[in-house]
Amino acid sequence: MKLIFPFLILLPFIPLNAQSNPPFILALGIAQDGGYPHMGCEKECCARVEADPSIKRYVVSLALVDPAENKWWLIEATPDIKEQLHLFRQLTNRAYAYLPNGIILTHAHIGHYTGLMQLGKEVMNTNEIPVYVLPRMKQFLQTNGPWSQLVSLNNILLKDLIEGSNFQLDTAISIEAFTVPHRDEFSETAGFKIRTNKKSYLFIPDIDKWSKWNQSIVEMVKNVNVAFLDATFLKSSELKNRKIEEVPHPLVSETMELFESARPEEKSKIKFIHFNHTNPLLWSKEKKLEILMKGFGLAEQGKIY
Ligand SMILES: [Zn+2]
Ligand SMILES: [Zn+2]
Ligand SMILES: [Zn+2]
Incomplete structure (x- = not known):
């Protein structure tokens, strides 16, 4: 008889909590692999950061968060991972574990995976952090140092993503990997479709x-x-x-042309990301406004989606 009471209290609260706290994505970085400012750049684009450090931006990374289960996943392990985990802590008021419940990677270009090195013996010496990857990326990490050491010492635990099939991260969130044409020297390049119980997202940071x-x-x-x-x-x-x-990418102008006849609701779904240091969308208020006036969006570091 005694046991019924707590159940009566708890049952209505769990679903309510899940409803009022739906999963979300928090952008932890928006810049291309070299970040902003860019090493060795003495041009105006990066000189601006010296004058105003607040415009500095980290390499593209997203936190995928499920408040109802108090879990989170990191999409991309960038060279800025240390600052980005700190940023995540700050923005979420330490509500989640410092390390994510898993890391999901697109491809083996330096801005997208080299942050894994912080998980090894020299720094965090983590224990079996799940790392979700497609087959070539898995093989790359297994067979090349220093990443292979993370695998052999069980700092990370490689988990297979299968192209075109849904991987359930928890009850509310699933992720589906697909491949996109990119330079692919060391791995295939993935894009992701992320589905939560409320929303669905597309993530394609790199495509030729x-x-x-x-x-x-x-x-x-x-x-x-x-x-x-x-x-x-x-x-x-x-x-x-x-x-x-030599470094093909869809120009922002080309992407906007493709969506020229799309409805405003479609255009506004797009949040541009992965800005090179030379791209004025990192710093020019006028250029940013031009894109926004055309109905498209720009991903912002620290913003929730
Ligand atoms: Zn990149
Ligand atoms: Zn620059
Ligand atoms: Zn790339």
């Missing part, structure tokens, strides 16, 4: 060109609520000392 893909980005955006899309360069004239063809 939309036209090289066998999927329609316009159709994919129709099926989600928020789409974080590669916005490395605004215009082709941005790189002065390097050929832009």
Whole structure:
């Protein structure tokens, strides 16, 4: 008889809590692999950060958070991981564990996975942090030092993502990996569709060109609520000392053209991300406003989606 009482109290509260605290995404970084400012850049773009350090931005990373289960996952382990875990703590008022319940990686370019090194013996010496990857990325980590040591010492526990199938992270959140055309020297490149019990998200930080893909980005955006899309360069004239063809990305202008005839609700789902230091969308109020006036969104560090 005694046991019934606590159950009566608890039952109505658990679902209520889940309803009023739906999962969310918190952007922990929005810059391209080199971050902002960029090493060695003495141009105006990065000189601005010296004058105003508050405009500094970390490399692209998202926190995927489920308040109802008090769990969170880190999407991408960037070279800025230390600052980003600190930022996450600050923004969430230490409501979650310092280390995430898992780390989900897109590909083996330095901005997207090298933060894993902080989990090894030299620093945190973590115990079996699940790291979710596609097959080539898994093999890359297993067979190349120093990452292979994280595997052999069980600092990380590699978990297989299967292209096109849903992986349930907890009762409210699932993630589906797909591949996109990118340079792919060391691994395939994943994009993710993240579904929560409230919303769905698309995350494609790196892709060579939309036209090289066998999927329609316009159709994919129709099926989600928020789409974080590669916005490395605004215009082709941005790189002065390097050929832009060597580092192909959809220009922001090209992506906007694709969505030109889309409805305003569709355009506003797009949150551009992965800005190169040369991209004025990192610092120019006028350029940012131009994009917003055209109905598109810009991902912001520290913002909830
Ligand atoms: Zn990148
Ligand atoms: Zn710069
Ligand atoms: Zn890349």
